[in-house]
Amino acid sequence: MGFRLKPLIQLVKAWKFYNNAEIVSFYLELRTTSYADSTTTVSYKKDMRAVLRMLYANQLAAMRDPMGVSGLVPACKTENQRASALSKLEWAVERSTKAIEAEDRGKIDQAFYYWNLVFGNCFPAM
Secondary structure (H helix, E strand, O other), X not given: OXXXXXXXXXXXXXXXXXXXXXXXXXXXXXXHHHHHHOOOOOOHHHHHHHHHHHHHHOOOOOEEOOOOOOOEEOOOOOHHHHHHHHHHXXXXXXXXXXXXXXXXXXXXXXXXXXXXXXXXXXXXXX
């Protein structure tokens, strides 16, 4: 995946920024990289949804720094931030799924509508 990982990380961080999800950026980089290690092809829309799903499925559990420098890397600084971020993730997973389903049905305008919701009304217009 290599050179295509950086744009995926940027998409995940854009989601975080536009939704005010207080998740540690380094944590998102580690989780997204971990996800990318298990895939060989890139479909940004599907990979974006998959990363959001993975983050939600693991409930933003702390993870070990693979280099062993930082020890455990928490997703959020407080439990309240984690709870809020999980709520936002659940919502983003639902909307990204609807966006992909709409595109698969040829409803591009509807897909853009849902992606716009995922990205806090900051998704580029058609």
